Amino acid sequence: MQAIETEFVSVEEKEKRIQSGEAHYSEMINKENAPSKEYMALFNQMLGKYEVRLAKEIMSLASKMIIARPDYGMENKPIVVVSLARAGTPIGVLVKRAIEFFGLKAVHYSVSIIRDKGIDTKALDYLTDKYDAESIAFVDGWTAKGVITKELETSVDLYNSANETKISDDLFVISDIGGSATYCATMDDYAIPSSILNSTISGLISRTICSDKTEGGFHGCVKYKHLEEHDISNWFVDKIAQNFDYEFANGNATYLCPTIRKEKTKQFVETLMAEQGIDHINMIKPGIAEATRILLRRVPDFIMLKNVKSDDVSHLIQMAKKANVKIIENDAMPFQACAVIKKVTD
Numbered sequence: 001m002q003a004i005e006t007e008f009v010s011v012e013e014k015e016k017r018i019q020s021g022e023a024h025y026s027e028m029i030n031k032e033n034a035p036s037k038e039y040m041a042l043f044n045q046m047l048g049k050y051e052v053r054l055a056k057e058i059m060s061l062a063s064k065m066i067i068a069r070p071d072y073g074m075e076n077k078p079i080v081v082v083s084l085a086r087a088g089t090p091i092g093v094l095v096k097r098a099i100e101f102f103g104l105k106a107v108h109y110s111v112s113i114i115r116d117k118g119i120d121t122k123a124l125d126y127l128t129d130k131y132d133a134e135s136i137a138f139v140d141g142w143t144a145k146g147v148i149t150k151e152l153e154t155s156v157d158l159y160n161s162a163n164e165t166k167i168s169d170d171l172f173v174i175s176d177i178g179g180s181a182t183y184c185a186t187m188d189d190y191a192i193p194s195s196i197l198n199s200t201i202s203g204l205i206s207r208t209i210c211s212d213k214t215e216g217g218f219h220g221c222v223k224y225k226h227l228e229e230h231d232i233s234n235w236f237v238d239k240i241a242q243n244f245d246y247e248f249a250n251g252n253a254t255y256l257c258p259t260i261r262k263e264k265t266k267q268f269v270e271t272l273m274a275e276q277g278i279d280h281i282n283m284i285k286p287g288i289a290e291a292t293r294i295l296l297r298r299v300p301d302f303i304m305l306k307n308v309k310s311d312d313v314s315h316l317i318q319m320a321k322k323a324n325v326k327i328i329e330n331d332a333m334p335f336q337a338c339a340v341i342k343k344v345t346d
Contacts, residue, residue: 001085001112001120001205004213004220012344015299019345026114027211029222030297032198034230042315047193047239049311054193055243057174057185058091062098063249064183065137065172072135073104080127080135084148085110085221087141087289089202090194090236091174095139097241102249107131112208112219115147115282118155120208120219124167133165140173141195144290145269145281146180146262177287177335179262187261189335191312193236195289198296200230207297264334272304276340283341288312294339295319301342302326306333313337 008031009017017023035043065079072079079099083092089110099106111123127136143149149171156169169182174192176184194201206222214220269284278284283301285294294300295316303320305313308329316337320327 001110001123001208001221002214002218003223004209006209006211006213006220006222011297012299015341015344019343024116024210026117026209029206029209032206032224032227032297034227035197035200039315039318042318043193043196045311046191046196046315047236050191050193051240052243053190054094054174055240055245056248058094058098058240059101059244059248061139061172061174061183061185062095062102065095066099066102066104068170068183069135069137072132073099073106075105077132077135078105078107079137080131081106081108082127082136082138083108083110084113084138084140084152085208086199086202086205087195088139089205090233091141092139093237094240095172097237098244101241101244110205112210112221113148113151113155114208114210114219115151117210118151119159120210121155121159122218124159126218128163128165128167133160133167136167138169138171140171140181141192142173142175142287142289143171143178143180143184144286145265145284146178147282149178149180175287175289177261178265179259189287189337191288191315193240195292196315197232199224200227201233201236203233204228204231261334268334268338272338272340278340283343285339285341286337287335288316288337291316291337291339292319294341295323295325298339299342299344300325301340302328304328304330304333304338304340306331306336310336 009028011030014028018025069079081092081096083089096106096108112120153169156167171181172183173181174185176187177189204224209220
């Protein structure tokens with residue numbers, strides 16, 4: 001990605017422009033604020049609860065990646081771990097660390113992929129000029145409705161056809177609640193620690209930008225330099241990686257996650273749209289991670305929780321109460337949380 005300078009817009013103004021069709025979400029960015037002490041306390045609570053679990057899942061995912069890329073992992077032919085920015089970035093860094101823990105060679109990059117616009121083809125040009133196309137493996141933190149998975153598949157297919165390359169559209173994720181990834185470590189919806197924070201756990205990089213400011217080059221991003229004292233990106237990676245152990249290297253990451261998971265998510269979304277009169281699927285964001293994103297950087301209408309007493313959703317409750325967002329409990333949900341974006345235009 002290329003660093004760019006752009007004007008920040010408020011969350012409220014951004015929402016209006018997106019819903020009115022005045023601008024695509026990738027053309028605007030809001031300024032992120034530092035997480036509060038209370039919020040960081042909840043993050044640290046979840047980190048303490050899940051750091052070993054996440055380390056196990058990273059090792060499991062790395063094992064599967066090694067098996068899926070048998071011709072790579074050598075000094076002159078590394079496995080090219082490519083994170084889908086931004087949620088995939090800390091996970092990809094950890095997968096690279098895990099591959100190296102096994103004594104193999106890997107390199108890591110983050111590339112932009114944007115709904116409706118696809119993957120950054122300039123970034124793919126760079127990677128395929130430098131490495132074998134077949135060595136590339138895409139990583140993300142989680143899936144939800146499967147929109148980005150579909151975007152990845154379409155983008156890679158178009159790129160391969162245009163450039164006579166053989167990049168795989170395999171997607172490796174930690175949590176696949178949408179049932180759309182190729183490989184996943186779990187289908188559980190849980191508070192993956194890196195999903196709770198924004199740029200302060202992803203190298204201070206903003207969500208990616210694709211606008212007239214990035215034309216002809218890589219997709220863009222903003223570096224939130226004002227948050228430098230709050231940056232825990234490297235500390236977080238070290239914290240998880242210190243739990244790596246060979247006993248976790250069982251390669252039991254799920255392959256071709258069951259379609260039943262995808263169907264449950266699809267049915268829930270369709271039912272919610274009908275019951276709440278929601279006219280666009282993009283307004284619904286299933287899962288703890290996506291619900292967190294909505295509360296942090298969009299205008300939510302309400303959040304729905306499977307169990308309001310679960311520690312995993314305590315940060316969502318804190319943010320919802322602070323923003324006066326309605327909380328609905330639904331113990332029949334197929335995941336722990338779901339956020340619905342508020343309609344702000346006619």
